[in-house]
Amino acid sequence: MSDRTRRTARWIVVVAIVATAALGCSARPRVAVFLQAAAAVPTADLEILRNYASQRCSVVAGCDISTQGDLMLAQRLTGSYVGNSITVEGMRRLAAALNVDHVVILRIVQWDSQISYRPERSLVLLGATSFLDTTLQILVSPLGLLFGIDKTATVGLFVSVFSPAGDVEFTTSVTREDRPLFSLLTADPVEAAKEAIDAALYQVAVAL
Secondary structure (H helix, E strand, C coil): CCHHHHHHHHHHHHHHHHHHHHHHHHCCCEEEEEEEECCCCCHHHHHHHHHHHHHHHHHHHCCEECCHHHHHHHHHHHCCCCCCCCCHHHHHHHHHHHCCCEEEEEEEEEEEEEEEECHHHHHHHHHHCCCCCHHHHHHHHHHHHHHCEEEEEEEEEEEEEECCCCCEEEEEEEEEEECCCCHHHHCCHHHHHHHHHHHHHHHHHHHC
8 A cells, every 4th residue: 555545544534533523522412501599508609509510410411511601691681580480481592592402400499507416426435535534534525525516418409401392301309418527617518519419410311
């Protein structure tokens, strides 16, 4: 085979690979992901979770995701805002403006932090320090009581997937808790929300 023939063959292979990749990319569904709060969620946390939900949907479901700027512009242009509810016609206008195959709406319906007391944890620490002298035991005992205080951050999501025609394609609900070892200081509803978003999107990926 001549050098010219080999070069031509290599070019054909390169063009075929590029064309295949382009076709693969074009086959990816385009999705709009909205994250709304039906509970008292701090604004800064909500923005963090909106970006997280979009990024994770792209990774988990393998979709092209509309940017947050696209979502805001489409709602303003169509006068259709995703809040506690949206009409079928509003959903159609929104999907058409965004040119998407699906609209995913995640609503935070629970955002709680609860503090409880677990005496068994205090007893473990107090028992472990029982060999100390009386003075040190008196100093350590408040730490034992503090060690027994437990904080749980709980977040609940309700998720809906809509078609461009405004039909409901899929719904699910997910609840997750964040309760690390030193939970009084480190339990965070944002971490619980991220776990809930991941769990919900793995279910949504099957429906898309």
